[in-house]
Amino acid sequence: MRYFAVSNTKVLSMISRRLLRIKILQIVYAHFSSQDSSLSRSEKDLLFSIQKTYELYCYLLLLPVAVKDYAVSRMELAKTKNLPSIEDLNPNTRFTDNSFIAKLEQSTPLKEYLKKHKLSWSNYPELIRKLYQQLSETSYFINYMSQAECSPEDDRQLMLQFYTRELEDNGLLYDILEEQSIFWNDDIEFVLGVIIQGIRNQAPETAHTLLPLFKNEEDKDYAVTLLRHSITDYLSNRELIERFVTNWDVERIALTDILILNMAIAEIVHFPSIPVRVSFDEFLELSKFYSTSKSSVFINGILDKIVVHLQELNLVRKTGRGLMEGN
Numbered sequence: 001m002r003y004f005a006v007s008n009t010k011v012l013s014m015i016s017r018r019l020l021r022i023k024i025l026q027i028v029y030a031h032f033s034s035q036d037s038s039l040s041r042s043e044k045d046l047l048f049s050i051q052k053t054y055e056l057y058c059y060l061l062l063l064p065v066a067v068k069d070y071a072v073s074r075m076e077l078a079k080t081k082n083l084p085s086i087e088d089l090n091p092n093t094r095f096t097d098n099s100f101i102a103k104l105e106q107s108t109p110l111k112e113y114l115k116k117h118k119l120s121w122s123n124y125p126e127l128i129r130k131l132y133q134q135l136s137e138t139s140y141f142i143n144y145m146s147q148a149e150c151s152p153e154d155d156r157q158l159m160l161q162f163y164t165r166e167l168e169d170n171g172l173l174y175d176i177l178e179e180q181s182i183f184w185n186d187d188i189e190f191v192l193g194v195i196i197q198g199i200r201n202q203a204p205e206t207a208h209t210l211l212p213l214f215k216n217e218e219d220k221d222y223a224v225t226l227l228r229h230s231i232t233d234y235l236s237n238r239e240l241i242e243r244f245v246t247n248w249d250v251e252r253i254a255l256t257d258i259l260i261l262n263m264a265i266a267e268i269v270h271f272p273s274i275p276v277r278v279s280f281d282e283f284l285e286l287s288k289f290y291s292t293s294k295s296s297v298f299i300n301g302i303l304d305k306i307v308v309h310l311q312e313l314n315l316v317r318k319t320g321r322g323l324m325e326g327n
Contacts (some may be wrong), residue, residue, distance in 0.1 A: 013215035014057050015050055019190060020223045021263070021286060023049050026186075028230045028259050039231055046227050052183035054213045056191050059119045061104055061210075063167070064159060066121040067135065068101050070128045094145050099155045100199075103208035110210050127172055135166055152204035160199045167192055222271070229266035230259075237262045244305045256291040257299060264303055269310065272319045276307060 027046045031037040075096070078088040104110060114120070121128055135141050140161050144154060167173060168189070177184045198211065214220045241261050245253070264283040268276055280303065287295040310316045 012211075013219070014054050014191075014194060014211045014213050015219065017219060017222065018282065019053070020050075020219070020226075021282060022186075022290075023053075024223065024227050024230060025256075025259060025263060025286065025290060027227060028263065029256065031231055032234070032255070032259070039228065042231060043224060043227060046223060049183050050213070050223070052181055053187050053191065055117055055119065056177070056181075056184050056187055057194065057211070058110060058113045058117070060167070060191055060195060061110060062114060062119065062121060063131070064098075064101050064162060065105055066128050067132050067162075068096055068098065070125075070132050072096050074132075092145055094147070094150055095141075095158075098158065099152045099204075100159045100208075101155075107208045107210060110208070113210070124176055127176055130172060131166060131170075135162060138165070140165075156199060156202070156204045160196065163192060163196050163199065225270065226263065226267055229270050230263045233266055233269075234262055237265045240265065240306055240309075241302060244302050244309070253298075254291055254295065257287065257295050260287050260291065260295075261299055261303060261306075264299075265306060265310075268307060269315055272317055275318065276316065280304075280307075 023046060027042050027049065030045070031042045075091045075093075078084060078091065081088060138161075141158070144150065144158050147154065174188055177188055194211070202208070238258060241258060260283050264279055267274060267279045267283075271279075280300070283303070284296045284300055287299050291299075307316065
């Protein structure tokens with residue numbers, strides 16, 4: 001997966017701060033790569049990108065419902081044969097009666113969101129057909145359908161297998177999603193990870209709960225504030241970076257490395273509730289995915305020197321016990 005793995009802890013919102021850092025890096029990169037970008041335009045692009053990720057989340061939640069509807073249509077068609085078999089007239093409805101899929105169908109927030117944003121898989125019958133055929137030929141599906149009885153836990157496990165085995169790295173699905181929105185190109189694996197972790201965390205007997213976009217208003221403020229400082233403080237932060245770069249031609253340093261360092265400085269200076277070590281670790285991890293193989297070592301060394309310098313100037317002020325430790 002291109003994005004970092006989703007944490008095994010309980011997922012409380014669709015958008016994590018880790019994903020926000022990624023999106024801010026993408027917007028900041030686009031901002032400084034364009035000749036006509038403005039701060040207000042970049043802020044709008046960030047919020048739109050975040051909304052599109054949530055749209056993808058709801059869209060992918062609809063997918064098993066579409067596959068189930070296709071299975072129902074096959075059953076109804078089989079009954080209309082000139083000489084239907086006993087199996088045609090009395091089909092196995094275990095999959096079409098899956099309680100987890102039923103919860104998705106019955107989720108009012110999900111239905112309202114899908115209707116508002118006009119999201120449907122009806123224009124992609126070939127994908128739905130292939131997914132059903134692919135699923136129906138798996139050993140875990142055959143075993144599920146052959147059981148005498150299925151519990152809500154069995155239904156949940158089937159959906160966990162569906163998202164994990166049939167959707168991840170599904171070329172046709174990825175192609176369709178990338179055609180629909182350029183904002184989904186890098187989001188698919190992350191969103192699937194959130195859905196998979198949500199299925200793991202959900203009790204089989206409970207109704208489906210749609211994750212909120214943000215955990216709280218603080219996360220939204222974090223995103224906008226970090227973006228603003230990453231843009232408005234860029235020149236001063238770049239001068240700071242250049243001061244501590246030795247034996248390097250600054251102009252030859254990857255722009256991504258400069259932008260990651262710039263964002264790290266902005267977060268360390270402007271967010272007193274985030275421990276320095278957390279910022280260090282998150283941006284070093286970001287560099288492993290979005291820059292060169294040697295970037296994390298370079299960024300770690302430069303950032304360490306910069307943080308020491310900023311602390312000497314009393315520009316790094318953290319609130320709470322232990323927030324200054326592990327620099």
